[in-house]
Amino acid sequence: MIRIKDILSLILSIAGIAIVLVLTYYSTKWLSTKTNLTLRSKYISIVDRIMLGQSNFLAIAEIDGKFYLLGITEKGINILKELDNFKPSEGAILEKQADFSKMLDKFLKK
Structure with missing residues (x-):
């Protein structure tokens, strides 16, 4: 009982x-x-990055208004190239945020 x-x-x-x-x-x-x-940061931001391996990345960094392609490994960070004519796409940034919002909504509905 x-x-x-x-x-x-x-x-x-x-x-x-x-x-x-x-x-x-x-x-x-x-x-x-x-x-x-x-x-x-006020002067440095990572615009985009892609994972190439377990601890290897390529990244585009904006440093004081200039864009650089960076190689990032366990052993260090190297500037591979200064990107003179690079202009980040605002639409791509908004699209990534929207995709995350959609994924979060789907997850919460389950």
């Missing part, structure tokens, strides 16, 4: 877990916004 005391204990346990999950979600969201604000 199930007692009311046992049911209340179960409900309180489930509510406690739910509260912990909600607090964890909002605290990580808050921390990520604070981290992004401190990690942003």
